[in-house]
Amino acid sequence: MAEFVIETPAGARRSLAVSGEFDLAAVEEFLSAALGCLEDAADVCEIDLGAVTFIDSSGLGALVRVRKAAHDRGKEVVLTNVPPAVSRLFEVTGLTEAFGTGSGG
């Protein structure tokens, strides 16, 4: 089982990278980091999903919550390096439009 890890590199443009299994157990930690990112970001918070090995409906829900929170603040969340399996899950769950294609970064 891949451990869920969040990295928040230093830099002008706020971003974070998540890796491992993005499930119910990871939601709280992710929301805390992502909402913090939104607070600090001028306009865009970039979330790198490149190393995510698995995401379930709770993980998808967390992404949706962050996106809605961004809209409420007039900001934007951009998902980058979305793995094909995650991208496929967006399709199946009707979320592709909400998150954009995302795979390009």
Place this chain on the structure above:
Amino acid sequence: MPRRPLVVAVSIAVVGLVLTVASSWAAGRVDRNTEQRLLQVQTDQAGTVLSTAILLVQQPLSTALSVEKVAGPMGDTSAFTNLMSAQVGAGKMFESASLWQRHGHRMKRIAQVGDAPLMRPGDKTTVSFLQHAFGSKTFIVRAVTHDAHSSIAYAQADASTGFAITAERSVPANRRARVDNNSAFAQLNYAIYIGPKADAAALSTTDVAPSSLPLAGTTARTKVPFGDTVLTLVTSPREHLGAPLSQRLPLILLIGGVLFTAFASGAGYQLTRGRQAVETLYGEQRDLSERLQRALLPQSHPAIPNLDIAAEYVAGAQGVDIGGDWYSIVGLDDGRYAFVVGDVSGRGIDAVTVMARARFTIRAYLLDGHSPAATLGKCSRQFDISEDGHLTTALVGVGDSRTGEVTIANAGHPAPLLVRRDGVEFVTTTPGPPLGTGAATYASTTFTMTPGTTLLCFTDGLVERRTEDIDTGMQRLATTAAGATVSSADELVHHAVSTLRTDDARDDVAVLAMRWAGAR
């Protein structure tokens, strides 16, 4: 498996007591070995002292013989008397001493000092005793009893001169002797026997009541040469010889061990009972959640013409928290029916609450005559993940039992599988976002089932595995359904669940199958 507190307590007690007894026994054994060793050392010292004492017995006899040898064949009775008077009398070495001269086989007493000896001239025992002395290179010893008196008789003879000396030392009637506190015997009870055996008949002296002999408990013995025989010294300690701690250690270990075992046993009992209580509570909580969950699922299916309905809900394997999967099917007018399979993200009572709300909201719109797409569109405005923390995926459909026509709309849910007699295929839907994402519009998909076709709707717990993407799981379901030889919706549901569900699966599963048995 909850362990019984009593079993744990008893197990700890048994192990603790065994260890306690073993360590106490070992400490006791060490102490006994030490005690035995110390006793043997002291006994050997006492034996040495005894040897020295024997020299004191022998010395006057040897000296007297030497004097007679110098005196010539007639002897010197006055020299003998002078010499032995110093050794004979009350509180001295001997009670009596006699000088004998051998004439062939006869033994003649030519001088005597002190009390009348028990060995009298002319007695056969006296003669044989003296003859024995002439045949021996050392002095000889014999216990003599006459009437109530007991004595130890000593004899030493010089075959070259024909002179022999005998002396007698009385033994107290009770055979007891006091022990000097500073002597080697100070810490010992002892019994001295004449000869190699510690028989009551051979007892010479002892410091305990003769009736209490032989000495019991820890004993040691040593043998000391005594003329033509030996003295056997048997001892036992008057008190503990080693360090006091060594003696008390077994008891200390025993008491300490028993107390500790009692404490550990009690603690084990409490801990196990506490744990058992927690496990019971945990089980009750989970049981309650699951009952709530099941209460929200249909208890029976409506009777719909031409439609064979089957459904199954399987709870996740672990944890108190239950999932928010559900299914529902209701009859509408004109032979139509509506169905829903949904899944609320997350777990626990909150998820089940959202599930209940979604289920009854969707059902209300459907009963009110709205299409599946319109129903989802209206619902999308009533759920918000920002407020309740959950996403809800749902597959909503309305079917016509007379024609086999089915219209579905999809809010982020896995597409249903059509299982025909000649093959399987997933219904191609256009999924809109899950409920909770925000206001959305949904597309309808309409298809017509052929007779004997089953529409299999399910939640992702049936196909999702952490190590693979969703399509792999979907394909496994398709293969499983295609390979099944089933003749009812119930059999298909059971086959799919039992084949695809692993015992350790964490997610819940809801499956709803509708087999259309109509004809066109």
